[in-house]
Amino acid sequence: MISFGMMSLSMKSEISYFTEIARRANADRFTCYRFSPAKIHPITEMVTGEVFDQKKDCWVKAEFPLPSIIYDRCFYTNDPASKQSLAIVKWLKNKTDITFLGNGLPNKWDIYQVLSTSPLSPYIPKTILAGSGKVVIAQLDEMGQAILKPIFGSGGAGIYKIKKTGREFEISADIGDRLTTKTFHSTSETENWLDNLFRKKEYMVQPCLSLSDPQDCPFDIRVLLQKDAEENWIARGKGIRRGIKDGILSNLRAGGEILPFEEYVNTLDIRTRRFILLELEEILSKLPGILEASFPRLFELGVDIGVSRDHALWVLDTNSKPGRKVITSTNPDLKEVLYKAPIEYASVLSKILPEREEQHL
Template identity: 75%
Template structure:
């Protein structure tokens, strides 16, 4: 019997997803639990969480030993509670009696350092660490327009566009489906604002790329990859996230819409369509192997790929705990496959447990 624990920082998170996985778990093979790392008793190591009752078809409160297999869907911020949870998860990953379905990737800067030195370097936007307001303003003399991204961040939160026009600096961000702007008329004012921003979070800086369509709506291609029971990477699907007109982000959290990849591809001329499809296939075939050569084993991967006005492709983000909304929205028939995938991979791991690896959050 496999004790299969689905872990999130709050039991309110991913309830539907975890429930649908548990419903498909063979009760003769799996006992499914859901829990938060904060609910592990530090001395007894007993977990206070929920167990899926197949007869009742729902979760019931339960106390149980640490599961032998854990599907980690924890997301962290910069708050104290996040840091405490991260420490507990790190402790779990160092235990020899627990196997994680997949491992989290490290922060965006560490990933950039690996990808920028790989065969995929031409697809990776130039990036520097934004150490201070003075450093950002100095770099703007070269780039003129740039994007600031938090090193530790997800969902498009905390992303800013900064533009320098003569003595004027304009900082903009997507907020509630609209563009919010702030103007500074001196570099000293701008520098002070940037210093406050960088003191709260570590930031990195990239040149602003025109990643928008003919209607000036930002968009990107979301690709979802998962491993099958033979430990082979499969492309589950591709979809388009499209932001609001004149906006910066195409993240769903920023109000982006969803369309099929086929709809987007159909809007292109044949030569461009073939070129983008070839480049996409190249990125998708190489990226997982490059990441797993530098970081511990993964189970799933969300890749966000931008397409600039000149049809160049750019890898914008890689996520080891991807959402499924884009892919399941454009292909509802795929939901059944996505619910079963963690269970099938868990089975393959129990039959052929890998040697212990160093693991990232």
């Protein structure tokens, strides 16, 4: 019997997703649990959580030993509860009798260092650490305008655009569904604001690429990759995220919308369409292998790819705990495949247990 645990920071998170996965698990082979890392008893190593009852089709409160395979869907922030859970998960990943379905990728800077020296380097935007306001201002002399991204972050939170016009500096951000802009009238004032920002979070700076459609709406291609039962990487689906007019982000939290990938490619002429599809195939065929050569084994990846006005493709972000909304909204028939995928890959891992890897969150 395979003991399969699905883990989230809150018991209110991912309930429907975990339930659909558990419904598709063969009751003769799997026992499915859901739990929070904070509910692991450090001395007894017993867990207070829920077990899925196949006959009743519901979750039932239970206490159980640590599952042998864990699907980690924890999303950490800077609050004390997250930090406590993070420490517990690090401890879990050092246990030789537990295997994680997939491992988290490190921060954006570490990923950049790997990808920028890989065969995919032509698709990776130039990136430097934003150590101080002076560093960013110096970059603006070369770039004219730039994007500031937190090294640790997701969902588009904390991203700014900075632009220099004459002696003035404009710093913009997508707040909700609107663009807000601050104007600074001196270099020193701008540097002070940036230094204050960098004291709170580590940032990196990239050139501001022209990643908008003809209506001046930022957009990108979201691709969901997963391993199948033969451990091959499969592109499960693609979708378009389109942001507000003149905005910075295509992110849904910033007021963006979801469009079918086919709707986008069908607007292109045949030559451009063929070029973009071939470039996409090149990126997606190499990216997982490059990451797994430097970081521990992965199960799934969300990849965000920008397309500039000259149809150049840029890898903007890679996420080892991707959402499914963009893919399922445009391809509802894929839901069944996505619900089965974690169980199918857990079956693969169960045949090679126990194993030990150095793990990343």
